[in-house]
Amino acid sequence: MTKTYPKASRPSLDNVSVSIEKGEFVFFIGPSGSGKSTIIKLLLHEVTPNKGRVVVNGKDVTSMRSWKRPHFRRSIGCVFQDFRLLPNRTAYENVAFALEVIGKTKAVARRVVPEVLELVGLGGKEHRYPHELSGGEQQRVAVARAFVNRPLILLADEPTGNLDPDTSIEIMRLLDRINRTGTTVVMVTHDSNIVNQMRRRVIEIESGRIVRDQARGVYG
Amino acid sequence: MRMKYVLSEVLVGLWRNVTMTIAMIITMAVSLFMLGGSGLLYQKVGDMKDLYYENVEVSIFLKTDATKEQVDALGQQLDQDPLVKDSTYVNKDQAYERFQQMYADAPDLVSAVKPDQLPESYRVKLNDPEQYKAIYDKYKTAEGIDTIVDQSKLLDKVFGVLSGFQNGALAIAMVMAVAALLLVANTIQVAAYSKRREVAVMKLVGASNWFIQAPFVLEAVVAGLFGSILGLLALIAVKVLAAGSSMAALEGLITPISWSDIFLTFPLMAAVGGVVSAVTAWVTLRFYLRV
Numbered sequence: 275m276t277k278t279y280p281k282a283s284r285p286s287l288d289n290v291s292v293s294i295e296k297g298e299f300v301f302f303i304g305p306s307g308s309g310k311s312t313i314i315k316l317l318l319h320e321v322t323p324n325k326g327r328v329v330v331n332g333k334d335v336t337s338m339r340s341w342k343r344p345h346f347r348r349s350i351g352c353v354f355q356d357f358r359l360l361p362n363r364t365a366y367e368n369v370a371f372a373l374e375v376i377g378k379t380k381a382v383a384r385r386v387v388p389e390v391l392e393l394v395g396l397g398g399k400e401h402r403y404p405h406e407l408s409g410g411e412q413q414r415v416a417v418a419r420a421f422v423n424r425p426l427i428l429l430a431d432e433p434t435g436n437l438d439p440d441t442s443i444e445i446m447r448l449l450d451r452i453n454r455t456g457t458t459v460v461m462v463t464h465d466s467n468i469v470n471q472m473r474r475r476v477i478e479i480e481s482g483r484i485v486r487d488q489a490r491g492v493y494g
Numbered sequence: 495m496r497m498k499y500v501l502s503e504v505l506v507g508l509w510r511n512v513t514m515t516i517a518m519i520i521t522m523a524v525s526l527f528m529l530g531g532s533g534l535l536y537q538k539v540g541d542m543k544d545l546y547y548e549n550v551e552v553s554i555f556l557k558t559d560a561t562k563e564q565v566d567a568l569g570q571q572l573d574q575d576p577l578v579k580d581s582t583y584v585n586k587d588q589a590y591e592r593f594q595q596m597y598a599d600a601p602d603l604v605s606a607v608k609p610d611q612l613p614e615s616y617r618v619k620l621n622d623p624e625q626y627k628a629i630y631d632k633y634k635t636a637e638g639i640d641t642i643v644d645q646s647k648l649l650d651k652v653f654g655v656l657s658g659f660q661n662g663a664l665a666i667a668m669v670m671a672v673a674a675l676l677l678v679a680n681t682i683q684v685a686a687y688s689k690r691r692e693v694a695v696m697k698l699v700g701a702s703n704w705f706i707q708a709p710f711v712l713e714a715v716v717a718g719l720f721g722s723i724l725g726l727l728a729l730i731a732v733k734v735l736a737a738g739s740s741m742a743a744l745e746g747l748i749t750p751i752s753w754s755d756i757f758l759t760f761p762l763m764a765a766v767g768g769v770v771s772a773v774t775a776w777v778t779l780r781f782y783l784r785v
Contacts (some may be wrong), residue, residue: 347700358698360691371692375701377496423699 275326351420355435410441466493503709522721525670532663560638718771
């Protein structure tokens with residue numbers, strides 16, 4: 275599939291074809307501007323391709339109407355480099371917010387949120403505000419928020435970009451644990467250390483083209 | 495729970511930006527007050543037209559030296575005229591009586607005038623008050639006639655002034671409505687900006703569009719309804735103040751505006767205030783949030 279942004283001189287993704295199986299853990303690597311982040315946007319239905327199709331969870335979302343997008347997104351969790359937490363809400367409230375705005379009751383939140391916070395290793399820090407947490411802990415809250423609704427896919431856009439190496443490894447362990455529950459994890463990164471340690475499938479993109487697709491790959 | 499969430503978001507939103515909220519409510523109130531006022535005037539002018547034109551008369555004044563034959567001939571002609579519904583002859587004594595009544599508070603004037611000095615006349619009711627011109631053309635050359643006066647000419651002037659007021663109120667309502675619209679749009683933009691992080695997260699985790707938009711739209715609707723309540727209070731205040739002032743003298747002339755008229759205007763004002771705010775907010779969000 276091909277995606278060209280308006281006003282761009284060349285396509286952001288040029289005739290790219292990738293298939294990711296359920297339960298896989300995939301790295302997209304490549305230099306800035308190579309088109310890695312466009313993959314995430316396409317999977318989130320934030321943008322649509324000019325040519326080709328995007329199929330997510332067995333559904334063709336290429337020409338999905340925008341009013342169907344909210345429901346579609348409930349099956350996808352998302353983590354970003356900048357955490358995107360609500361600063362005036364505690365860790366618990368941040369995660370519960372994601373549940374409540376899609377119509378889950380407070381009772382459900384009370385049951386599920388402590389569980390998922392425990393899972394990401396934040397037990398006992400539920401009532402801290404983001405500014406009272408370290409970067410790694412904030413990213414754990416973000417992961418908890420992305421995972422609390424048990425999505426089929428977890429998208430991570432440079433989740434370790436703002437973290438030191440040791441904390442990054444911890445976040446990766448967490449993503450790995452989530453992957454073992456059967457959740458497909460798609461991660462965009464240019465952190466060579468992490469890619470080399472994890473030894474998972476690596477897809478390298480350069481100037482909008484796939485130059486490498488390697489099972490158990492390294493950063494190269 | 496979701497309803498509770500939405501409502502608390504609405505109140506927080508209105509309070510967070512309270513100066514803009516007040517500005518929005520006041521503009522809305524003035525606009526709706528003017529709208530309600532012009533609606534009432536429109537209704538009143540309609541009522542009054544029915545009432546007054548029903549009773550409107552053309553007075554044909556006769557020359558003081560008109561002969562008996564001329565008077566009778568004119569009377570017969572009027573009775574047979576298809577344009578005429580009804581005509582009454584008013585002799586000098588009757589005219590004097592009317593004159594006394596009309597100027598009861600000016601006894602000097604009354605005592606200075608003798609019945610003889612007042613002209614006899616025919617008071618003619620027309621089937622269609624608009625047909626005055628035809629009557630005028632037909633009878634202006636008849637024997638013994640001095641002048642023909644059409645009361646509806648006077649009424650036209652009165653109604654001209656009233657509908658001028660009404661159009662003025664409507665124009666002000668329009669201008670204020672534009673100001674209110676811009677304020678609503680701006681308030682919604684500010685509100686959406688101050689909640690941009692929440693909105694981004696909601697979009698990300700798949701909150702439905704209505705759930706994201708509802709608090710903003712309801713914020714505008716609440717402001718619109720508050721505005722219409724203030725507008726209603728202003729109409730009530732005008733009626734109360736008018737009753738106690740020089741306007742009371744006009745009560746005999748203008749059919750009084752009843753309390754039920756005023757309260758019946760409220761649904762109109764509330765509907766316009768609410769719907770216009772909601773639509774403006776919604777359109778603003780379409781451009782601003784792109785949800």
